[in-house]
Amino acid sequence: MGHQRLGKLPRTRSWLEVVALIQNGASADQVAHATILAAEIDLRKAARAAGLVETVWLLCQLPFTARATDFERSLLDCGLAVPNEPGVLDLTSAFSAAVDARLHNNRGRTENSSTSWGDGHRRRGQSTSPCASTRHAG
Amino acid sequence: MRINKARGLTKDSNQRARSFLYASLAATIAAMLGLNRIAFFENGVTSLNLPLSGQVVGSRASRTTHPRALQAFGGLFGLIRGKPFAVVNPYQDKTKADVIRVLTGNGCADLIGLTWSCALPRAASFERPHCGVCSQCIDRRFAVLAARAADHDPLAAYRVDVVAGEVPEGKPRTMLAVYTETARQVGRMTSSRFFARFGEVARALPFLSAPNAVAGQRVYDLYRRHGQEVREVVLQALRDYAIGFLDRTLPPHCLVRMATDDSGVGLEAEPPARPAPSSAASCFRRAGAAWQLRFDGRTPFILLPSLGAAYLHVLLQRAGRPMALAELAQSVAKDPDRFALAPADVNLDRQGLIILRARLRELDAAIGEAERDNDTVLADVWRHEKSEVLEELRKSASFQGLTLQQRDPSKQLRSAVYMAVRRALRDIAEYDAKLADHLLPKSANLRCGNNPCYDPRPPVIWDTDPLSGAQL
Numbered sequence: 001m002g003h004q005r006l007g008k009l010p011r012t013r014s015w016l017e018v019v020a021l022i023q024n025g026a027s028a029d030q031v032a033h034a035t036i037l038a039a040e041i042d043l044r045k046a047a048r049a050a051g052l053v054e055t056v057w058l059l060c061q062l063p064f065t066a067r068a069t070d071f072e073r074s075l076l077d078c079g080l081a082v083p084n085e086p087g088v089l090d091l092t093s094a095f096s097a098a099v100d101a102r103l104h105n106n107r108g109r110t111e112n113s114s115t116s117w118g119d120g121h122r123r124r125g126q127s128t129s130p131c132a133s134t135r136h137a138g
Numbered sequence: 139m140r141i142n143k144a145r146g147l148t149k150d151s152n153q154r155a156r157s158f159l160y161a162s163l164a165a166t167i168a169a170m171l172g173l174n175r176i177a178f179f180e181n182g183v184t185s186l187n188l189p190l191s192g193q194v195v196g197s198r199a200s201r202t203t204h205p206r207a208l209q210a211f212g213g214l215f216g217l218i219r220g221k222p223f224a225v226v227n228p229y230q231d232k233t234k235a236d237v238i239r240v241l242t243g244n245g246c247a248d249l250i251g252l253t254w255s256c257a258l259p260r261a262a263s264f265e266r267p268h269c270g271v272c273s274q275c276i277d278r279r280f281a282v283l284a285a286r287a288a289d290h291d292p293l294a295a296y297r298v299d300v301v302a303g304e305v306p307e308g309k310p311r312t313m314l315a316v317y318t319e320t321a322r323q324v325g326r327m328t329s330s331r332f333f334a335r336f337g338e339v340a341r342a343l344p345f346l347s348a349p350n351a352v353a354g355q356r357v358y359d360l361y362r363r364h365g366q367e368v369r370e371v372v373l374q375a376l377r378d379y380a381i382g383f384l385d386r387t388l389p390p391h392c393l394v395r396m397a398t399d400d401s402g403v404g405l406e407a408e409p410p411a412r413p414a415p416s417s418a419a420s421c422f423r424r425a426g427a428a429w430q431l432r433f434d435g436r437t438p439f440i441l442l443p444s445l446g447a448a449y450l451h452v453l454l455q456r457a458g459r460p461m462a463l464a465e466l467a468q469s470v471a472k473d474p475d476r477f478a479l480a481p482a483d484v485n486l487d488r489q490g491l492i493i494l495r496a497r498l499r500e501l502d503a504a505i506g507e508a509e510r511d512n513d514t515v516l517a518d519v520w521r522h523e524k525s526e527v528l529e530e531l532r533k534s535a536s537f538q539g540l541t542l543q544q545r546d547p548s549k550q551l552r553s554a555v556y557m558a559v560r561r562a563l564r565d566i567a568e569y570d571a572k573l574a575d576h577l578l579p580k581s582a583n584l585r586c587g588n589n590p591c592y593d594p595r596p597p598v599i600w601d602t603d604p605l606s607g608a609q610l
Contacts, residue, residue, distance in 0.1 A: 003152065003200055003257035006316075017442060024428040026440040030569060037568070042563040044380040089350040092333065092340035092513050100341070130424035 014038035054102040157202035165215040170329040181234040234281035250290040270298035271310035284367035304389030323367030424604035446562025460591035465550035526573035
């Protein structure tokens with residue numbers, strides 16, 4: 001029990017332009033610019049997506065917690081419930097739980113927040129794994 | 139007990155609520171027997187159901203037996219019964235192939251043929267219950283082949299042979315490709331890359347009854363094993379169908395061919411190469427289907443094909459030399475004959491239209507009179523004539539009621555060229571506002587009218603030669 005469904009890719013003029021630019025070898029700057037134009041409406045909505053706001057906020061807090069003298073305490077203060085001497089997976093679980101706690105009963109869960117949540121995990125994994133491993137070694 | 143979802147309940151054929159239904163029934167029976175625990179026997183890969191593709195966001199991957207969902211079921215049943223209740227999954231660390239091995243190892247392989255995996259049950263028939271293209275059917279077939287139990291899962295039950303059948307274009311082909319490709323990639327991933335790619339694992343860890351590090355390692359091992367099984371199945375298929383592959387008797391879009399050539403799917407296709415920049419400070423040249431533009435040594439960019447861009451290109455090529463508007467239009471038109479002069483009697487003149495409209499009024503009156511007299515035959519005759527008159531009017535008059543002849547063709551063409559150029563300049567302005575200003579129609583640099591001409595002062599040297607194949 002459990003299946004997966006592929007999404008429907010948007011076929012608006014602006015998204016087709018993004019695809020055409022990639023096909024024709026446009027630079028990353030140009031593709032990014034066209035993508036922002038195509039996603040403008042969704043990006044405006046994203047500012048109100050609770051999951052995305054929480055993800056961005058937590059990502060912004062992580063560097064400060066990493067610099068704090070009491071790492072665990074600092075994470076707890078941000079709402080990341082981690083055990084003593086947390087590893088990367090403890091941090092990712094706490095991160096998920098914190099974002100999910102903002103979306104009680106899935107209310108307000110949007111594709112934006114789901115995507116940003118996944119992206120947040122990638123960024124968090126990249127930015128904090130050296131920190132967490134160093135702390136473990138210490 | 140017979141439970142059926144009414145056909146009209148929803149347009150969606152998914153059955154993601156059925157695990158709750160099964161759990162509810164089982165919990166009820168458990169309560170009747172005085173038990174405080176029920177078990178699902180779901181393989182770990184399907185239970186976690188990590189997304190196969192970036193498109194699979196949120197609930198597009200159902201989590202009907204996700205560890206978190208099972209714990210929530212247990213919590214709910216506990217609240218209802220007023221004492222702790224557990225819903226567990228002893229097969230959390232097994233792949234689907236492992237589960238099949240349990241069946242075959244215990245002499246129950248015959249049960250495989252009685253099971254149903256397809257996620258599209260409404261399209262199923264009794265003889266062919268499996269579509270062979272949904273994620274569940276693909277997973278089932280791979281598991282059966284990996285566990286070497288294909289004899290108990292007849293191919294005839296699949297509408298599309300997962301391994302050697304032609305997979306329909308669109309989502310089915312993409313699904314098969316992402317399934318095999320994800321398994322292949324996972325098989326080569328380090329644990330840190332795995333957890334970075336599948337952040338969703340973090341949601342399950344607190345519910346796997348082990349410290350996060352241990353539970354994470356178990357999930358990673360499970361997926362690596364699953365990836366290895368998928369890889370083995372593909373390798374075996376390549377061996378089994380080697381002759382068909384060589385003889386080109388295999389369908390062009392079957393798994394065996396897609397596994398060896400991903401050009402039709404392009405999962406890891408190299409990004410297209412960027413066109414080589416021009417050595418000139420300013421260029422407006424063909425780069426494949428699009429245009430490469432650069433002005434005054436600034437960053438080059440791609441302009442997508444449009445009529446306006448083609449007009450601008452011709453004008454830049456002929457800088458300083460005015461050209462007739464019709465010649466400009468003809469030089470970029472796919473059908474240059476469109477711009478030949480039309481015979482004068484193609485459309486009706488104003489007098490003809492007045493006559494037709496008067497006839498239309500007469501016919502309306504005649505139809506009304508025939509209907510009042512119950513003369514259906516005559517009414518039909520008038521209606522037929524009315525439809526012919528309307529068709530003639532439609533062909534000969536524009537929306538505003540002007541005859542086509544009354545429009546000035548050169549004015550129309552002038553306006554069309556002007557608008558096309560404006561549209562192209564709007565696109566150019568997104569990337570280089572200075573270039574858009576430089577090419578603004580009716581400016582000092584670009585004259586419009588019946589003899590448009592690009593003639594800037596001082597002159598600008600443009601590279602307008604198309605890029606060669608090697609430069610693309």
